[in-house]
Amino acid sequence: MNNEWLRVSRYNPCRICHKPDWCGYSETAACCMRVKSDSPARNGGWIHRLSDPIPDYHRPPPRDDVLRPCFYTLWRVWRDKTDPGLLDEYAKALVVSEQVLNDLGAAWAPEHGAWAFPMRDSAGKIDGIRLRADSGRKWAVTGSHQGVFMSLTWPSATDIALICEGPTDTAAAMSIGFMAIGRPSCLGCERHISDIIKLVAVRRVVIVADNDGPGLAGANKLAGQLKVPWKIIVPPTKDLRAWVRMGATKALVECVINQMLWRNI
Ligand SMILES: [Zn+2]
Structure with a gap:
């Protein structure tokens, strides 16, 4: 019997409260948070055996939904007001392509004094905004859901996409000519990534893991949930952006990729 707990999703909502988030399920039980x-479960939710009748659930008024801003509108306003000269300077400072920052939706958020990167849900819609100050401080607009960093322009069939950590590593991968998807940290968004891979028809993925314990553990967790062939590579530097800054080209990165075998074939 498989006792692994999985997160509910839009496609696989909670069997108890019918909501697409927060709750979990295993083969035999649901852990509903509502x-x-x-x-009672240790995480603050409640265990329901799936063989039991499903209880009635009266949805509370959507207070949370009202308080959450429309992230698309928020981002659009910042984006429209972003000075192209400033974006160009930011690209130079990061040693990534300005076009790529543009594709990822980078926008200056004056009220936060930070660069804003839209985080997209499984369908590619903006569902949160990551903020990144020039000091390197990272946070998110209140109410943001975790999501992926990606360009909306994909070739009709993408053979290989790199999965990176954070918007700037994603930008670095794209700057040297890869298609790439970023997640906010080395762990999480596994379901989003799987859905997006299907959405943009990526055939195989290369997970770029930072050279540390959490980086590798997070890469393996994601790999375990992928339905397409995958490889994990570890840059010889702190992260992918540092490698690109030192001169790594697409050919060099492909060389490292070619030294590994595809898994999950
Ligand atoms: Zn639930």
Whole structure:
């Protein structure tokens, strides 16, 4: 019997409260965060055996939805006001292509004094905004959901996409000519990535893991949930952007990729 707990999603909503987030499920039980049962779980939710009748759930008024800003509108305003000269300077400072920053939707957010990167949900819609100050400080606009960093322009069939950590590593990968998808940290968004890969018809993925314990653990966790062939590579530097800054080209990165075998074929 498979006792692994999985997260609910839009495609696989909670069997108890019918919502697409927050709750979990295994093969035999649901762990609902909204509907009580007589077995409280350690994470603050409640265990429901799926063989039991499903209890009634009366949805509370959507207070959370009202308080969450429309991230698309917020981003659009910043984006329209972003000075192209400033974006160009930012690209030079990061040693990435300005076109790529543009494709990823980078926008200056004056009220935060930071660069804003849209985070997209499984369908590619903006569902949160990551902020990044020039000091390197990273945070998100209040109410943001975690999502992926990606360009909306994909070739009709993409053989290989790199999966990177953070918007600037994603920009570095794209700057040397790869298609790339970024996640906010080395862990999480596994379902988003799987969905996006299907959405943009990527055939194979190369996960770029930072050269540390959490980086490799996060890469393996993502790999375990992928339905397409994958490889994990570890840059010889702190991260991919540092490697690109030192002169790594697409050919060099491909050389490293070619030294590994495809898994999950
Ligand atoms: Zn639930």
